[in-house]
Amino acid sequence: MSLLDLALLFARVGAVSFGGGGSALAELQHELVDRYGALTQQQFFTAYALGQATPGPGVLFLVPMGFYAAGASGGLVALVAFLVPPLVLQILVASQWERLSRSAWIRAIDRTLIPISVGLIAASVFTLGLPLAGDARAVVVMVAAAAVSLAFRPSPAIIVLGVGALGLLGFL
Amino acid sequence: MRSIVARFLWVGLTAFGAARWTTLEAAFVRAGLLREGDFLRDLAIAQTLPGAAMVNLSALCGMRLGGIRMAAAGPTLVLLPGLVAIVAALAWLNTADLWVAHLLHGILVGAVGVAIASFWRSSARLRGGFAPSLAAATFLLIALGVPMFVAVLTVGAVGVARHRLAAQALP
Numbered sequence: 001m002s003l004l005d006l007a008l009l010f011a012r013v014g015a016v017s018f019g020g021g022g023s024a025l026a027e028l029q030h031e032l033v034d035r036y037g038a039l040t041q042q043q044f045f046t047a048y049a050l051g052q053a054t055p056g057p058g059v060l061f062l063v064p065m066g067f068y069a070a071g072a073s074g075g076l077v078a079l080v081a082f083l084v085p086p087l088v089l090q091i092l093v094a095s096q097w098e099r100l101s102r103s104a105w106i107r108a109i110d111r112t113l114i115p116i117s118v119g120l121i122a123a124s125v126f127t128l129g130l131p132l133a134g135d136a137r138a139v140v141v142m143v144a145a146a147a148v149s150l151a152f153r154p155s156p157a158i159i160v161l162g163v164g165a166l167g168l169l170g171f172l
Numbered sequence: 173m174r175s176i177v178a179r180f181l182w183v184g185l186t187a188f189g190a191a192r193w194t195t196l197e198a199a200f201v202r203a204g205l206l207r208e209g210d211f212l213r214d215l216a217i218a219q220t221l222p223g224a225a226m227v228n229l230s231a232l233c234g235m236r237l238g239g240i241r242m243a244a245a246g247p248t249l250v251l252l253p254g255l256v257a258i259v260a261a262l263a264w265l266n267t268a269d270l271w272v273a274h275l276l277h278g279i280l281v282g283a284v285g286v287a288i289a290s291f292w293r294s295s296a297r298l299r300g301g302f303a304p305s306l307a308a309a310t311f312l313l314i315a316l317g318v319p320m321f322v323a324v325l326t327v328g329a330v331g332v333a334r335h336r337l338a339a340q341a342l343p
Contacts, residue, residue, distance in 0.1 A: 014223060016324040020192070021224045022287060027320035046267050049276040052283040054261070056184045056254030057192060059224040063258050075262075079255075083247070086223025087231050091243060094217050094232050104339055105332070110220050112331030114294075115303040116324055119310025121291045126315060128284045138281045145285025150292060160282040167278020168271060 001038040001069045007081040009036075010062065014082035018113060021059030021082075023120030026127040028065065038069035041131065048128065052160050059083070137172055176237050179203070180230065180249035187250070192226045193218075200233055210236060227251065306331050 009031055017024035025048065032039045039047070047068060051061025059082065066078025093100065100106050132138045145159050166172055179199040187195040193215060200206040214232035218225045227247045234246025265272050298304045306327055313323035 012321055016222055016321050017224070018222060019219065019225050022290075024320070026314045030317060030319075045280050046276050049279040049283065050258055050261055053276075053279050054254040054257040056187055056251055057224050057226040057230075059227065060251070060254045060258050063255065064262055067262055075259075079251075083224060083227050086221060087228060087247065090217060090221055090223065090228045090231055091235060091240075093221060094214065094235065097213065097217055104336065106220075108332045108335035108339065109328070110216075111303075111335050112306065112328055113220060115298055115306035115331070116310050116327055118291070118294050118298060119307040119327070120314065120320070120324075121287065121294060122307065122311040123314035125284065125287050125291050126311070128280070128287065132281065132284065138277075142281050142285045142288065145282050146288035146292065149286050149289035156286045159286055160279055163282025163285065164275050164279035167281065168275040170274060172274065172278050172281060 001032075001036050001074075003070055003073060003077050005036070006038075006066060006070050006074055007077050010066070010078045010081040011085055014086055017082075018117045018120065021057070021062070022124050023117055024082075024124075026120070026123035029127050032065060032069060036069075039065065043068045045128070045131075049164075053164065055157075135172075141166065141172060173238065176205070176242065177245070177249060179205075180234070180246050181253060183230070184250040184253040187226065193229050196226070196229055196233055200237070206233060206236055302331075302334060 013024045013027050013031070017027075029044055033041055033044050044065070047064035048061045050064050051058065054060050059079075062078045062082050063075040065075075067075035070077070129142065132142065141163055145163055148154065149156065149159055163172075183195045183199050197211060201208050201211045211233070214229055214236070218228040218232060221228065227250065230246040230250040231243045234242035234244070238245070267273060267276065295304070295307065298307060309330075310323055310327045313326065314320060318326075
């Protein structure tokens with residue numbers, strides 16, 4: 001996959017992703033794995049797992065995805081292409097927000113984006129969870145992790161790294 | 173200035189999981205460097221517009237704290253600790269090693285569990301019949317292989333049109 005194709009893909013996906021970046025996973029999997037064949041399914045999962053194991057914004061999985069698709073420069077290109085265009089837009093909009101926020105159109109967009117984000121998160125959960133569905137132990141642990149997260153609201157890092165430790169010890 | 177740089181780096185080092193923006197709030201609002209009203213306004217912008225919300229919010233906080241230079245430095249500093257960790261992992265971790273594969277598999281299972289919980293929480297915020305329909309339509313279009321850009325624009329157009337019509341119908 002060329003760097004230009006990579007930049008265009010990540011810029012396009014970044015332009016319509018909201019929240020923590022996880023909403024873009026279904027589209028990235030479709031493009032990088034199914035369409036371009038630039039990543040294997042396993043590399044895609046590895047990239048996401050690495051991103052979850054590191055601190056900071058939840059979009060760092062972009063770096064290993066770009067790396068696996070086009071080498072070290074691919075990692076940088078993926079991150080920059082995904083993040084920079086929306087960043088510029090943010091700063092432009094922020095300077096005009098007082099005026100824009102009174103617009104009925106902006107309020108309508110705001111009310112529409114929340115359910116769209118929920119739909120995108122659902123698609124990402126589906127993309128990541130479906131290949132694990134055949135593994136009974138993984139499903140049980142996944143559901144337990146979700147239940148613990150909902151019931152006790154611990155830091156997600158504790159859950160992610162805790163289940164990682166279970167994997168390391170051979171329980172998964 | 174050095175203190176602000178250190179705070180952004182600390183945010184990058186300690187932010188994990190959902191609602192990572194709370195670490196920015198702790199670093200700047202609770203420390204008295206930003207007003208809560210300004211921060212909440214920036215949070216609304218960062219969550220409404222496309223992109224990674226925490227990276228966007230770092231830029232907006234940086235803009236308030238030190239103009240355009242800090243707007244560029246904020247996201248860079250927030251990304252830096254994780255970036256170093258992930259580059260080190262790519263350089264030194266051999267994903268073919270059995271223990272690495274087991275560790276990453278476990279992390280993936282845990283992360284999907286957290287994502288399920290995040291979906292559950294966010295879907296509980298949807299009220300009435302229309303908002304869940306929009307969420308379901310977005311999910312179905314993506315699951316059917318429709319490109320995300322097309323799905324978001326299509327569902328977005330329907331949602332915005334409906335909300336605008338509803339607003340106009342009000343007396």
